[in-house]
Amino acid sequence: MGTGEGGVLAGLRPLPTLTVACEEWLATVPAAVATLRPLGLRVVVAAGSDDNTAIVRRRPGLPFADGSFDVVLNRHEAFDALDVHRITAPGGRFLTQQVGSDEERSVRALLGLDVQQLNWDLDVACRQLRSAGWHLAGMAEERPPAYFTDVAALVGYMRTTPWCFEDVLCTADPWSTNGPLLEALRDVHDRCREGPVEAVAHRFWVSAQRA
Numbered sequence: 001m002g003t004g005e006g007g008v009l010a011g012l013r014p015l016p017t018l019t020v021a022c023e024e025w026l027a028t029v030p031a032a033v034a035t036l037r038p039l040g041l042r043v044v045v046a047a048g049s050d051d052n053t054a055i056v057r058r059r060p061g062l063p064f065a066d067g068s069f070d071v072v073l074n075r076h077e078a079f080d081a082l083d084v085h086r087i088t089a090p091g092g093r094f095l096t097q098q099v100g101s102d103e104e105r106s107v108r109a110l111l112g113l114d115v116q117q118l119n120w121d122l123d124v125a126c127r128q129l130r131s132a133g134w135h136l137a138g139m140a141e142e143r144p145p146a147y148f149t150d151v152a153a154l155v156g157y158m159r160t161t162p163w164c165f166e167d168v169l170c171t172a173d174p175w176s177t178n179g180p181l182l183e184a185l186r187d188v189h190d191r192c193r194e195g196p197v198e199a200v201a202h203r204f205w206v207s208a209q210r211a
């Protein structure tokens with residue numbers, strides 16, 4: 001699920017004969033195809049799941065038949081626990097690593113921005129998986145510190161995760177017109193003169209099995 005440019009999947013070789021990568025973001029599809037197709041891996045372009053903290057679910061399920069896969073992998077991509085359960089064969093496994101909401105909160109706090117995302121952590125994920133009928137086989141969660149050594153690194157982070165900053169990146173040229181954002185970035189720039197600025201890298205993983 002959400003293979004991105006396909007590098008993580010390619011790095012897991014050897015892979016089963018039928019291995020399919022799913023990607024939604026059209027901008028990254030050519031890179032995924034270039035990475036995976038020469039390895040004999042299939043790329044399916046399809047809408048991913050609604051965000052795990054979305055109140056209203058609007059998106060269709062993944063375009064795969066019931067029980068299609070023995071293993072479903074997901075790194076840093078939203079998932080619908082019921083839909084993944086549907087496409088997984090009985091006895092099959094779902095393994096996911098996720099970025100938890102404390103990361104977005106900590107980086108937004110650096111910019112004086114309030115919290116916008118609902119809680120997304122191991123506890124919430126386990127509740128979603130259990131209520132979809134999954135048996136949980138393993139899990140862990142960590143919140144190590146993450147450091148921005150300069151303001152360029154922070155801007156780079158914002159550009160790589162625009163969905164965490166939609167409220168400030170929604171204008172045509174936020175970097176030169178959004179006064180409060182510029183003020184906050186200037187403040188981070190000044191603080192980085194004293195040393196790296198700390199945020200949180202919130203990660204958790206869950207391994208689940210379908211009965």
Ligand SMILES: C[S@@+](CC[C@H](N)C(=O)[O-])C[C@H]1O[C@@H](n2cnc3c(N)ncnc32)[C@H](O)[C@@H]1O
Nearest residue numbers: 002003004008023024025028075076077160162
């Ligand atoms: C965070 S990426 C993770 C990709 C891959 N699973 C990995 O572990 O490296 C999850 C999904 O977000 C998509 N994505 C990345 N940048 C994006 C952007 N700026 N706008 C929309 N989707 C984006 C990726 O193409 C991918 O499908």
